[in-house]
Amino acid sequence: MIPLSIPEISGNEWKYVKECLDTGWVSSAGPFVNRFEQEIARYTGAGHGVAVVNGTAGLQLALLLAGVKPGDVVLVPSLTFIAPINAVRYVGAEPVFLDCDDYYNLAPEALERFLDDACMTRVNECVMKDSGRRVAAVIAVHVFGNAADLERMLPLCRQHGIPLIEDATESLGTRYAQGDLAGKHTGAVGDFGVLSFNGNKVITTGGGGMLLTADDGAAARARYLSTQAKDDPVRYVHDEVGYNWRLTNVQAAIGVAQLEQLDRFVAQRRSHHARYTELLAGVPGLEVAGVPSYAENNCWLTAIRIDASRYGRDRERTMEHLRKSGVESRPVWHLNHQQAPYRGCRAWNVSRAVELWQRTLNLPSSAGLSGSDLDKVVEALKG
Ligand SMILES: Cc1ncc(COP(=O)(O)O)c(C=O)c1O
Structure with missing residues (x-):
């Protein structure tokens, strides 16, 4: 059977994993985690990369960082793998489904019409006219690796004060070639971008993901939340509910080797x-x-x-x-x-x-x- 999408493990994967095993750096800290984050950030031009256990966790983290609260609304495409929709539910928010364009991506016209017809924006807060619920984020998915039309959707989000989260789990390596965004990578345009390194993706770490952001404070907070929100790591003091979401050094080692290819x-x-x-x-x-x-x-x-x-x-x-x-x-x-x-x-x-x-x-x-x-x-x- 010719499979749909399988990984190619043909570079330094064995060598780098062996380095982890030889040095004992196998868990959720280590030189490959830092290197993978830095190299992805450099490659995408995103500013910061925060490695996490998978793309789904990365999407939940992005929603938390965007300030999405229980009861809020998040605008999502109906046509996508279910992970970003589930992430909306994990944070207690409600998805509202919009249509797609010719490239399977969230349609700019649908977003514009929805914001104009179904919402009102005052003092930088956009709410739905009927329910009064706050529209707290938009998730645009770059479906099959096709760049979503962010040149049109980013200004709409900005105009209505809504954070834009890019689900770039399928689109590592995709970059805009024209217009205002020319040269920018998908995942590095909105407020937050999320990558996946699942086995079927363009590069893999077995399972894994990465949150991308240009915001120094958000990146620091992403690291804090994804490592159990340790306020005093020696005495185990935690002021918030955190998550055990960091990628391991062994997975990051595979990622570094994959990124080279x-x-x-x-x-x-x-x-x-x-x-x-x-x-x-x-x-x-x-x-x-x-x-x-x-x-x-x-x-x-x-x-x-x-x-x-x-x-x-x-x-x-x-x-x-x-x-x-x-x-x-x-x-x-x-x-x-x-x-x-x-x-x-x-x-x-x-x-x-x-x-x-x-x-x-x-x-x-x-x-x-x-x-x-x-x-x-x-x-x-x-x-
Ligand atoms: C569009 C989309 N979003 C999110 C995910 C979730 O990524 P992960 O499997 O790493 O959790 C995937 C793929 O798996 C995906 O295709």
């Missing part, structure tokens, strides 16, 4: 996207989903859109056909406003996401995918 991994994934686009052009009813031209996207996952009436198979049947041909594919995540825990939450005119969800499949996109693997996927799709 990131540019190659991104180039490989981008080249897979270009090759799929070229080879599938002209197949009736199939289209490789494009990526936004205002960015250099990491192409973490390539997606196809199926027009069942012309292709002859719908999404489910295409997935089954690929499986029988030894190719793993995945539909886009079940939309979050339809997931059991969130059915009672507000969804604001979510329609484009429903349409894209019905006809999108992700194709194998691992960096290490060979030319013949890719040909096999294309042949199966043409067969």
Whole structure:
């Protein structure tokens, strides 16, 4: 079976892990944790990186740092992996679901319309007109590595005094190429950015994540909260409820080795996207989903859109056909406003996401995918 997205462990991973084992620095402190944080911060231009146990914890940390309180509202896309939505719940807030654009990302028009029609902003506080609940954050997810249109959404957030959290868990290596944000990396634009180093991501530490911020105070507070909020680490005095969320040195060692190979991994994934686009052009009813031209996207996952009436198979049947041909594919995540825990939450005119969800499949996109693997996927799709 050709898998969807698997890691490539082909650099200094063994060497650096051995260093941890040889020196005894295996737990949640050590030179690789600091080095990984510094190197990611330098690479992304984010200012600070705070390494945590996974991206989900990083998102919860970002919400806490943004000052989201129980009862607040957080604006989220419906089309995303469920982790950022769950993080909103962990802090006691309520998600409100918005629609997506052509690149599967939170749609700037949806955000603008929602803020104009459903909210009012006074003295730098934005509240919903009907419930009076405070809109305390926006989470924009860079879906499949596609840069969300932050050039349009950041000013909206600023105008309404709402912190912007970037879920950049899928988009390490993606940077804006045009406009006001040209040269900026995803995750380093909003107030907080969050990366994931899960096994299926562009680089992995097994499990892991990182909070990015330009704010010195927020970074210090992130370190404090993620290490059990120790006010006196010798006498174990804690003035707040903290979390045990720090990444271990062994995981960070793998991360440092992976980061050394990131540019190659991104180039490989981008080249897979270009090759799929070229080879599938002209197949009736199939289209490789494009990526936004205002960015250099990491192409973490390539997606196809199926027009069942012309292709002859719908999404489910295409997935089954690929499986029988030894190719793993995945539909886009079940939309979050339809997931059991969130059915009672507000969804604001979510329609484009429903349409894209019905006809999108992700194709194998691992960096290490060979030319013949890719040909096999294309042949199966043409067969
Ligand atoms: C969009 C998105 N957000 C958050 C996460 C959570 O990251 P983690 O698995 O590291 O907790 C993931 C992936 O796993 C993701 O794809």
